[in-house]
Every structure is written in C-alpha cells, then in structure tokens.
Amino acid sequence: MIVVTTPTGQIGRQVLDHLLDAPDGTAGIRVIARDPARLSPRVREHVEVVPGSHADPAVLKEACAGADRLFWLVPPTPSADSVEGHFRDFTEPLREVIGRQGVERVVGVSTLGRGVAKNAGQISASLAMDEAIAATGVHYRALCPPFLMENLLGQAESIRNAGVFFLAAEEDRVLRTCATRDIAATAARLLLDGSWTGQDDVPLVGPDDLSPEGMARIVSEVLDRPVHVQRTSSADYRATALRFGASEGWAQGLSDMVEALNDQGFYGAVEPSTLESAPTRFRQWCEDVLRPAVLA
Numbered sequence: 530m531i532v533v534t535t536p537t538g539q540i541g542r543q544v545l546d547h548l549l550d551a552p553d554g555t556a557g558i559r560v561i562a563r564d565p566a567r568l569s570p571r572v573r574e575h576v577e578v579v580p581g582s583h584a585d586p587a588v589l590k591e592a593c594a595g596a597d598r599l600f601w602l603v604p605p606t607p608s609a610d611s612v613e614g615h616f617r618d619f620t621e622p623l624r625e626v627i628g629r630q631g632v633e634r635v636v637g638v639s640t641l642g643r644g645v646a647k648n649a650g651q652i653s654a655s656l657a658m659d660e661a662i663a664a665t666g667v668h669y670r671a672l673c674p675p676f677l678m679e680n681l682l683g684q685a686e687s688i689r690n691a692g693v694f695f696l697a698a699e700e701d702r703v704l705r706t707c708a709t710r711d712i713a714a715t716a717a718r719l720l721l722d723g724s725w726t727g728q729d730d731v732p733l734v735g736p737d738d739l740s741p742e743g744m745a746r747i748v749s750e751v752l753d754r755p756v757h758v759q760r761t762s763s764a765d766y767r768a769t770a771l772r773f774g775a776s777e778g779w780a781q782g783l784s785d786m787v788e789a790l791n792d793q794g795f796y797g798a799v800e801p802s803t804l805e806s807a808p809t810r811f812r813q814w815c816e817d818v819l820r821p822a823v824l825a
C-alpha cells in the first residue's frame with residue numbers, strides 16, 4: 530500500500546497520475562485529502578481516500594495503517610505563524626507513525642542546500658525535516674530540487690499584462706531550476722521500487738544554466754513578445770508576502786531564504802545538472818506549461 534500526501538497539489542497530483550498509470554498501479558493507493566471533492570473522478574474511482582490533513586496525527590495514523598510506502602510533502606502555508614513550527618507540526622506525527630506502524634520507505638520533497646544552507650528560512654526547515662525523518666531509521670529518499678519552474682506560474686498575469694516577472698535572485702547569476710513533472714516522475718519511480726534501502730538525497734537539477742535574464746530571454750522567445758525580469762530585494766519580497774496575507778514568521782522565512790540563496794549560492798552554478806532525474810529544459814517547460822497559462 531502506497532500513501533500519497535497532497536494529492537491535489539502540483540507535485541502530489543502528478544505523482545498520483547504516475548502511480549495510476551503504472552502497470553499494476555490501481556492496486557493499493559491511499560491518499561490523504563482535506564477536500565476529497567477536489568480529487569479527479571479517476572482518482573476517486575481507483576484510490577482509497579482518508580479525509581483530513583496529514584498534520585493531524587489521527588488522520589496520518591489511519592492513512593498509514595497497513596501501508597509500507599509514503600509520498601511525503603509539507604505544503605507551503607503562508608498563514609503559518611512560524612516556518613520551523615509548521616514543518617515540525619507535520620513531521621512529528623510522521624515520526625510517531627513511522628515508529629509505531631509499518632511504514633518502511635518514505636519519499637519526501639525537500640530542497641538542495643544540505644550542508645551549505647544556513648539561516649535559510651523554509652529551506653533550513655525543510656532540511657531539518659529530513660534529519661528528523663532520517664533519525665527514525667526509516668528508509669528515506671529526500672528529493673532535492675532547486676528553484677521550481679512552476680514558481681513563475683503565479684506571475685502569469687504580470688507576464689501577460691506587463692511583460693515582466695519578478696525574482697529576488699541576482700539577474701545575471703545562474704539560478705538552477707527544476708520542473709515539478711521531474712520531481713513527480715522520480716518520486717513515483719522510487720515509490721514503485723521496493724529495492725532501495727538506507728537514506729539518501731536525490732538531487733533534481735534541470736539541464737539549464739540560465740540566469741534570471743536568460744530565463745526572461747527564453748520566456749520572450751516562447752511567447753513571441755518582450756518579457757523582462759525585475760529583481761526584487763529581500764525586503765520587497767517580504768513586504769509582498771505580507772501584503773498577500775503571509776504571517777510575519779512566514780514572510781521573514783522567505784526573506785531569510787532569499788538572502789541565503791544570494792549569499793550562499795546553493796541553487797547556483799556549482800550544482801551539477803542531473804539529466805537522468807531532471808531532464809526537462811526550461812524552454813520545454815515554457816512551451817508546455819507557461820505559454821498556455823499566460824495565454825489562458
């Protein structure tokens with residue numbers, strides 16, 4: 530039995546599709562969903578659904594009964610008071626379930642930055658989550674992407690209406706990227722493979738070595754219209770998050786994350802591409818995902 534968290538999210542939804550597409554995929558999948566009505570009819574027909582949040586110990590316990598494999602993702606939650614507290618609130622129930630029930634393998638979404646990132650807000654909290662999970666002794670793979678290409682989707686309107694997107698990264702420095710489709714494909718492959726053991730990171734670094742300006746050039750070419758990138762400071766980024774309803778703690782985490790990314794460079798040029806696990810080029814992603822979103 531495989532349990533999938535965040536089955537309506539960008540990554541979880543695609544993980545589930547891969548699992549359902551697998552030859553014996555419709556056997557033994559259970560999802561945890563706060564609102565089961567948001568699941569597709571295909572999913573509702575073929576998987577068991579445990580309603581609720583995977584931060585709720587009783588829900589997680591029920592979902593993991595008899596399960597040996599788990600896809601784990603802590604959802605980004607701007608309303609959370611504290612970044613560390615948010616990750617802890619999800620990870621503690623998981624540690625209990627691993628200790629008491631038969632979950633043998635966990636595939637979790639984490640981030641690049643291990644051993645380098647310091648005071649890096651959401652990134653540090655994610656890396657601490659890995660350590661807490663690993664300390665249980667469960668077989669664990671931490672999927673470690675850099676900047677998600679899908680981050681640009683939230684700016685589709687600005688790209689469409691003003692020909693600009695905003696990034697807090699330096700315009701001319703390489704920012705490594707990854708498409709969520711590659712995270713999902715890797716997660717599904719690991720969930721379907723019962724042979725791996727131990728604990729390890731799985732870096733997921735796309736083939737491009739583009740700076741934000743290089744990304745803007747490709748977006749312009751794909752959309753066939755001029756698109757620029759404008760750098761925002763960490764203070765602006767924080768203020769924007771607050772304006773959109775983030776808590777003080779979450780907004781501060783984002784600001785710390787951005788400063789750490791710029792100062793410590795762990796999403797940058799030094800990270801080698803991992804073509805096998807993250808083959809999607811930024812241009813391909815723009816054609817397949819960004820262009821339809823901008824033109825919608």
Ligand SMILES: NC(=O)c1ccc[n+]([C@@H]2O[C@H](COP(=O)([O-])OP(=O)(O)OC[C@H]3O[C@@H](n4cnc5c(N)ncnc54)[C@H](OP(=O)(O)O)[C@@H]3O)[C@@H](O)[C@H]2O)c1
Binds near residue numbers: 540582604641651
């Ligand atoms: N952005 C980046 O550049 C970056 C880089 C590295 C790593 N990451 C990691 O990548 C992951 C992003 O995942 P994603 O894009 O799939 O996220 P997403 O699309 O926001 O999906 C998260 C899902 O979680 C569910 N959810 C929200 N709050 C919840 C709660 N309190 N309890 C239970 N479920 C809840 C939501 O579904 P419902 O509303 O239907 O419940 C939502 O569909 C994060 O873990 C992030 O740390 C991001």
